[in-house]
Amino acid sequence: MHAWEVSDPGPVEGQPLRYVEKPVPTPGPGELLVHVRTCGVCRTDLHVTEGDLPVRRPHVTPGHEVVGVVAATGPEVDGHAVGDRVGVAWLRSTDGTCRFCRRGDENLCPASRYTGWDADGGYAEYTTVPAAFAYPLPGGVGDTALSPLLCAGIIGYRALLRTSLPENGRLGLYGFGGSAHLCAQLALARGARVHVLTRGAAARRLALDLGAASAGGADGRPPEPLDGAILFAPAGELVPVALRALDRGGVLAVAGIHLSGIPPLQYEQDLFYERELRSVTSNTRRDGRDFLALAERHRVRATTHPYPLSRAQDALRDLKAGRFDGAAVLVNDLEPRGPVPPA
Ligand SMILES: [Zn+2]
Ligand SMILES: [Zn+2]
Numbered sequence: 001m002h003a004w005e006v007s008d009p010g011p012v013e014g015q016p017l018r019y020v021e022k023p024v025p026t027p028g029p030g031e032l033l034v035h036v037r038t039c040g041v042c043r044t045d046l047h048v049t050e051g052d053l054p055v056r057r058p059h060v061t062p063g064h065e066v067v068g069v070v071a072a073t074g075p076e077v078d079g080h081a082v083g084d085r086v087g088v089a090w091l092r093s094t095d096g097t098c099r100f101c102r103r104g105d106e107n108l109c110p111a112s113r114y115t116g117w118d119a120d121g122g123y124a125e126y127t128t129v130p131a132a133f134a135y136p137l138p139g140g141v142g143d144t145a146l147s148p149l150l151c152a153g154i155i156g157y158r159a160l161l162r163t164s165l166p167e168n169g170r171l172g173l174y175g176f177g178g179s180a181h182l183c184a185q186l187a188l189a190r191g192a193r194v195h196v197l198t199r200g201a202a203a204r205r206l207a208l209d210l211g212a213a214s215a216g217g218a219d220g221r222p223p224e225p226l227d228g229a230i231l232f233a234p235a236g237e238l239v240p241v242a243l244r245a246l247d248r249g250g251v252l253a254v255a256g257i258h259l260s261g262i263p264p265l266q267y268e269q270d271l272f273y274e275r276e277l278r279s280v281t282s283n284t285r286r287d288g289r290d291f292l293a294l295a296e297r298h299r300v301r302a303t304t305h306p307y308p309l310s311r312a313q314d315a316l317r318d319l320k321a322g323r324f325d326g327a328a329v330l331v332n333d334l335e336p337r338g339p340v341p342p343a
Contacts, residue, residue, distance in 0.1 A: 001338055003124030004312045005059040009051030012320055016049050017062075017123075017313045024126045024338035027074035031128045034088060035341050039122030040065030040147035041307075041315045041328040042178065043234065044090070047258045048117055049316055056118045062312075063122030063330070064090040064115040065150040066129075067143040069341040077131045083341050085143075087135035087292075088122060089150045090114050091282055107158075107282040114282075123312050123330060126338055135288055138296045148178050148302040148327035149295055150288075155255055156183030156230075157291035158283045162253040163228030165192060172196075172226040174218060174242050175233030176203040177319075178327035179255060182300055183230065184210055186291075189298035195222035197242075198233070202325045206303060221245055230255050236262040239277065240270050248273040255280050304329045 007018040027033040045062040047053045066088035070080055080086065094101050094109035101109050115121045115129070137146055156179040165171055168191045173180045176198040184194050188211045196207035196215040204215035214223050218238060225247035231238055231254045239262045242252045252275070265271060294300070303326025307315040315328040 001125035002309065002334060003061045003120070005061055006049050007059060009049060009055060012046060012049055012313065012316045015313070017316070019310065025120065025128050027072055027128045029074050029076045030130055030132065031074040032070050032077065032080055032086065032131050032134055033072040033074070033339065034066060034068035034086060034127050034129055035071040035336060035338070036066050036068045036122050036125055036127055036332045038067045038143040038147045038332065039063040039330045040150065040152065040178070041312070041319055041330060042151045043319065044151070044257055045116060046316050046320055052258045053117065060117060061120035061124050061127070062116040063124070063127070064088065065147045065152070066122035066127060067137065067146050067150070068122070068127070071126065071339040071341045073131070080131050080134065085137050086129070087137050087146065087150045088115055088127060088129040089133070089135060089154060089288060090116070091285065092119055092133055093130050104284070106284050112282065123309070125309070125332055125334055125336065133285065135292060138292065141296070144304050144306055144329045144331065145302050147329045148304065149182065149292065149300070152178035152327055153182040153295060153300065153302070154283045154288045154291045155179055155280065157186060157294070158287045159183065159230045159253045159255040159280045160187055161287070162278050162280050163230060163251045165228040167191065168193070169227035170195065170224055172222050172229035172242065172245055174198070174229065174231045174238050176200070176207050177232060178302070180230070180232045181206060181210065181326055182295070182302060184212060185300045186294060186298060189300070195224070195226065197222065200322050200325065206325045226250055228253070232256065234259050236260040239263070240265055243270040243275055243277065246275045249275070251276045251278060253278045253280050302327050306331045308333050
């Protein structure tokens with residue numbers, strides 16, 4: 001099969017990824033072999049490719065927003081059958097036994113492993129996934145539209161939960177890419193007033209089209225104080241900016257896995273009056289299931305930009321340069337040369 005590998009982590013303007021031929025993987029015990037139909041392009045893939053995140057598996061295949069079809073099952077799999085459409089997301093496995101897993105916080109499991117970082121992901125014709133971590137997907141929505149929901153959507157949902165936004169609250173979104181534009185739709189559907197602060201003119205237009213109350217520059221001030229804010233841009237310098245935009249008791253959640261340095265905070269100006277700064281770490285499977293159900297109910301739709309699988313490196317370059325609004329999605333347009341699931 002064809003697969004992309006991170007051969008030499010570094011700036012994506014170079015050639016950190018290589019398009020290689022390799023055998024179709026064999027699903028291990030409890031795993032599914034998935035024929036990839038689409039795979040969303042997430043900013044975390046860029047961090048893995050550029051080496052912002054440490055190498056956990058040399059020559060890893062990135063990609064953790066996979067919509068595909070079960071092509072084969074390993075031993076000891078139940079609940080999934082060949083031909084089922086499934087989603088493969090970022091959280092690949094946990095130990096299920098530590099204190100965090102036992103109390104329902106499996107996103108904090110110290111033994112957690114991640115698709116497209118610890119194990120090969122979806123920038124390929126086939127991938128594998130532990131069956132217990134594969135998501136059943138709602139019918140009626142196409143593969144391309146579903147892909148970005150699997151990380152961008154789920155993480156945006158968890159970030160929204162982390163803001164503890166009150167009923168009909170005022171929400172600020174800093175940065176407006178794949179994750180934020182899905183989060184905005186859900187927040188609006190649930191009654192929030194949404195203010196978007198981002199540098200891209202196209203992203204600001206998309207925000208207003210989706211129903212945001214305002215859309216302005218990333219370092220400006222929203223037109224009213226915020227009850228909650230989410231920092232999607234990986235820019236630590238925006239942390240004090242966003243904290244100062246909060247009303248008393250407001251919460252800022254940082255959604256990214258990687259953030260540039262945060263300037264010193266001033267207690268009175270940035271934190272006093274019980275404003276809070278919170279991080280967001282991965283998600284639980286429950287977040288994923290809840291979000292996919294809510295997304296279906298509220299008709300949350302990703303704005304997508306398809307790229308053929310062979311152009312993954314270009315898609316990452318375009319993501320970094322902010323050349324599209326919404327989310328890029330790789331489409332596997334190759335004739336399958338491995339096991340073929342029934343149509
Ligand atoms: Zn655990
Ligand atoms: Zn992601």
